Amino acid sequence: MRKGEIITAGLFMVLSGIVIAECFRLGFGWEPQAGPQAGMVPFYLALLMFGCSAYVMYLGLKSEKKEGDNFFINKDGMMEAIKIAFTALIFSIILVYAGVYFAMLIYAPLFVKWLGKHKWSTVILFTAGIVLVIYFGMEVGLKIPLPRSPLYMQGKFFI
Amino acid sequence: METIGYLMVGFGVAFQPLSLLMMVLGLLLGLAVGVLPGLGGTAGVALLLPLTMLVPPEVAIIFLAAIYWGALYGGVITSILFAIPGEPWSVALIFDGYPMAKQGKAGLALSAAFLASFVGIFVAAIFFVAAAMPLALFALKFGPPEMFAIMLLAFSTFVGLGTGHPAKTLISTAFGILLTAVGLDLVTGQPRFTFGSIAWLSGYHFVPVTIGLFGIGEIMIDGEDRFNSEIKEVIHAKVGVQDMKDGLAAIWAFFPQTLMASVLGFFVGVLPGTGATPASFLGYGLAKQYSKNPERYGHGAIEGIIAPQAAANAAGTGSLLPMVSLGIPGSPTAAVLLAGLYMWGLWPGPRLFMEEPVFVWGLIASLFLSGAVCLVICMLGVPWLAAIMRVPWGLLTPTIVIACFIGSFVMRNIMFDVWCTLVFGVVGYIMKKLKYPLAPLAVALVLGDMTERFLRQSLIMGDGQFSVFFTRPISVWFMVIAILLFLFPAIQTIKAKVKAGKAAA
Numbered sequence: 001m002r003k004g005e006i007i008t009a010g011l012f013m014v015l016s017g018i019v020i021a022e023c024f025r026l027g028f029g030w031e032p033q034a035g036p037q038a039g040m041v042p043f044y045l046a047l048l049m050f051g052c053s054a055y056v057m058y059l060g061l062k063s064e065k066k067e068g069d070n071f072f073i074n075k076d077g078m079m080e081a082i083k084i085a086f087t088a089l090i091f092s093i094i095l096v097y098a099g100v101y102f103a104m105l106i107y108a109p110l111f112v113k114w115l116g117k118h119k120w121s122t123v124i125l126f127t128a129g130i131v132l133v134i135y136f137g138m139e140v141g142l143k144i145p146l147p148r149s150p151l152y153m154q155g156k157f158f159i
Numbered sequence: 160m161e162t163i164g165y166l167m168v169g170f171g172v173a174f175q176p177l178s179l180l181m182m183v184l185g186l187l188l189g190l191a192v193g194v195l196p197g198l199g200g201t202a203g204v205a206l207l208l209p210l211t212m213l214v215p216p217e218v219a220i221i222f223l224a225a226i227y228w229g230a231l232y233g234g235v236i237t238s239i240l241f242a243i244p245g246e247p248w249s250v251a252l253i254f255d256g257y258p259m260a261k262q263g264k265a266g267l268a269l270s271a272a273f274l275a276s277f278v279g280i281f282v283a284a285i286f287f288v289a290a291a292m293p294l295a296l297f298a299l300k301f302g303p304p305e306m307f308a309i310m311l312l313a314f315s316t317f318v319g320l321g322t323g324h325p326a327k328t329l330i331s332t333a334f335g336i337l338l339t340a341v342g343l344d345l346v347t348g349q350p351r352f353t354f355g356s357i358a359w360l361s362g363y364h365f366v367p368v369t370i371g372l373f374g375i376g377e378i379m380i381d382g383e384d385r386f387n388s389e390i391k392e393v394i395h396a397k398v399g400v401q402d403m404k405d406g407l408a409a410i411w412a413f414f415p416q417t418l419m420a421s422v423l424g425f426f427v428g429v430l431p432g433t434g435a436t437p438a439s440f441l442g443y444g445l446a447k448q449y450s451k452n453p454e455r456y457g458h459g460a461i462e463g464i465i466a467p468q469a470a471a472n473a474a475g476t477g478s479l480l481p482m483v484s485l486g487i488p489g490s491p492t493a494a495v496l497l498a499g500l501y502m503w504g505l506w507p508g509p510r511l512f513m514e515e516p517v518f519v520w521g522l523i524a525s526l527f528l529s530g531a532v533c534l535v536i537c538m539l540g541v542p543w544l545a546a547i548m549r550v551p552w553g554l555l556t557p558t559i560v561i562a563c564f565i566g567s568f569v570m571r572n573i574m575f576d577v578w579c580t581l582v583f584g585v586v587g588y589i590m591k592k593l594k595y596p597l598a599p600l601a602v603a604l605v606l607g608d609m610t611e612r613f614l615r616q617s618l619i620m621g622d623g624q625f626s627v628f629f630t631r632p633i634s635v636w637f638m639v640i641a642i643l644l645f646l647f648p649a650i651q652t653i654k655a656k657v658k659a660g661k662a663a664a
Contacts, residue, residue: 035619038344041611049333052326077383084382092581096574116553
């Protein structure tokens with residue numbers, strides 16, 4: 001926890017710094033006839049955030065490392081959280097560049113097989129199920145169009 | 160008397176077939192959300208917000224509020240049967256609910272909790288009806304300084320009364336407000352913090368950020384928790400007729416406590432920024448403190464289930480009051496509902512009561528109705544609801560993840576929101592791990608724009624002098640209370656140090 005605490009506080013301090021730098025460009029003073037400039041409120045908020053993160057970092061540095069007080073529950077837990085984030089990243093990339101159907105067709109089997117450790121029959125049934133539910137639920141039922149691939153845009157493929 | 164008339168109009172709306180259908184659908188979804196680990200009421204409501212564009216606003220709000228009630232009821236089931244809180248506000252139910260279930264009285268524990276929920280909602284809804292109009296009319300006198308002062312008050316309650324570390328609460332709040340500053344400046348029209356990106360010009364939208372923080376972040380925490388070695392015994396139960404009778408008898412026997420917890424819960428809920436979770440703990444503590452035999456608590460005392468549950472649901476109802484009448488959400492879920500209001504082009508506050516009575520009173524009437532309908536669904540549906548818990552993790556999680564991303568995307572149809580959801584998922588995971596409170600972040604995301612605008616308008620009114628907040632009769636009180644709440648943790652630390660100093664001497 002101690003290391004995570006210090007790094008996170010440091011990141012918040014960097015973020016505050018970026019905001020403050022931008023506020024210098026925008027101006028954070030008082031403009032006659034117009035009132036507060038665009039950077040005024042963010043400037044003071046960023047100062048507040050900087051001060052608070054510096055304090056949290058100070059508390060973290062002052063504290064001593066305790067046994068068993070780790071950021072992750074254990075190694076397996078850590079790997080699981082990372083795998084969930086990693087698969088979500090893959091889903092996002094495919095969703096953005098190739099549309100929602102390709103994303104689901106790759107993400108669902110990946111997750112169910114790799115993390116869920118289910119049988120192949122379950123994997124296939126689940127993937128088919130979720131694709132059909134999303135298609136009929138969203139696009140047919142609620143008439144909300146979902147993003148599709150560039151190939152679909154050129155009329156070369158059906159999803 | 161006018162109020163009764165309006166309430167009748169409200170019931171007219173709530174009893175329309177479409178409203179009833181959406182209410183039941185919302186309750187079922189909410190119950191599922193409440194039972195499922197890794198998906199809370201806040202994420203649940205945020206996820207379904209885009210879909211509400213398809214129905215009129217008065218039906219949409221009934222639908223979303225029903226999800227909230229469902230989640231309030233649903234958390235009960237997992238707490239009592241599995242000792243796993245489906246929602247943070249059901250943690251207090253584990254203390255006595257799980258021991259009762261292990262003694263074979265799960266059905267009774269559940270029915271008592273459901274009945275207590277209903278009493279909590281019902282009592283709070285009566286207070287709601289009585290207070291809504293006067294509060295909205297009071298808010299008619301508000302100008303920008305008062306509005307800014309009351310928003311400051313909302314943020315200060317997180318610092319003064321919240322459970323998080325005050326410095327971390329302030330970081331969360333400032334972070335949330337700064338996120339809303341990204342994009343075009345509302346007053347001068349200048350682009351701010353966009354760093355040359357076109358996508359950033361339209362700013363961060365509340366929905367993808369919230370879905371990331373509360374949806375994806377929670378999924379990651381939940382996945383990791385599976386490797387936690389403490390797995391508890393799972394108890395199967397259904398609620399029989401005898402359980403209902405016994406539950407009613409228990410509520411009747413402890414009616415003063417139930418009523419007290421409900422009233423207390425309502426007022427805790429009305430305080431901006433607190434919500435159902437602290438209310439349930441307060442309800443439990445209070446019932447225990449005033450009990451004739453407090454030693455029974457923790458070993459399956461039925462009043463230890465009734466009091467926190469009544470308080471939690473009353474607080475859930477109460478948290479909607481400042482949202483509708485002042486535009487200040489009392490909880491993160493109320494913040495999502497408020498975002499919905501803005502999305503449908505409605506402006507909370509006195510004008511809403513004048514211009515959209517059907518919307519406001521439809522919502523109020525639906526409080527009573529959803530409470531009752533949910534009670535029936537819960538009593539009959541416990542075995543099925545408990546079965547949701549047995550859906551394998553490896554199938555449930557990808558379903559929620561896919562729903563989260565699609566839900567974020569369809570809001571504005573821009574790919575930037577997909578990245579937002581992903582990034583804020585990781586941010587939410589880290590913040591939650593390090594105990595940075597997420598509720599002030601969610602509230603700041605909704606109120607940030609307005610807080611800044613009201614501050615700037617007030618300063619223009621006051622010619623750049625902060626005295627504008629302290630020379631007006633209403634705002635000065637809000638400001639004083641807000642400042643005291645901000646200083647509260649510091650005062651406590653100093654008090655503790657003085658005490659320790661005395662003890663050492």
